Amino acid sequence: MGRTPLDAPERLREVFAAVLDVLAEVGYARFNMDLVASRARASKASLYQRWPSKARLITEALKANLPELPQPDEGTFAEDVRQIMRSWSEPMPFDTAGIFLGLLEGSRQDADLAYLREEHIDRAYTEHLRVAVDRAKARGELPESLDADILITALISTFVLRSDEQGVTDSIVDGLLRPLIG
Structure with missing residues (x-):
């Protein structure tokens, strides 16, 4: 019996989960296709055949796992x-802070990752x-x-770096944002 092809939805989810787990655990510099292949029970060759670089594989994994992002209009900014x-x-199900730190590290080293991250991931959150x-x-x-960019960066960074804390959203809105905007 052969393996399920990588383009099958359940296999893609497995591969992408392995990608995000590895990125969060080891960071971008130590991230490699061997680690992903081992974790996802896939061949390194099949990964490279579909994703020619680790930057592209990581970006695809992130895009596939973006949460449903609403555009609320609650009447106030807060x-x-x-x-x-x-x-x-x-x-x-992923270590958000670890992934974020891996992306920052990688974006300093890899112009392709920086571009892909900005184009596909950052926009989804900042829009x-x-x-x-x-x-x-x-x-x-x-x-x-x-300066909207500075405010947005501050909100996102604070959220990501404290994402494992209980009640982080309310802390940011009520403890930081409301006092700032009055």
Whole structure:
């Protein structure tokens, strides 16, 4: 009996889970196809045949595991951010902080990963926050001069680095964001 092909949905999920687990455990520099192949019970050749670089494999794994990201309109910036971050908090079977740190490390070393991460992953997370910032500026909740990129980076970074803490979303919104915006 032969192995299930890599393009079968259940095999892809297994491979992508192995990719994200390995990235979180060893970081980008030590990440390699041998580790993924062993963990996913796949051949290294079949991985390279489908994904010519570790940057592309990691990006595909991340894209396949993006949570459902809503575009809430709760009437206030703080509540929009709360709903967006709650969608990020959906039970995630992966080490979010480990993955994030691996991506940051890899993006400094690998221009292809930096480009793919920015194009496919960062946009997915920042797009909804950017809409919320624009609406908040239009409502007068945030000053027009506010640097949206800095605020979004601060929100995402704080969330990711504290993602394993209970109640992180409420802590960020009520303990950081609300005092900042008044």
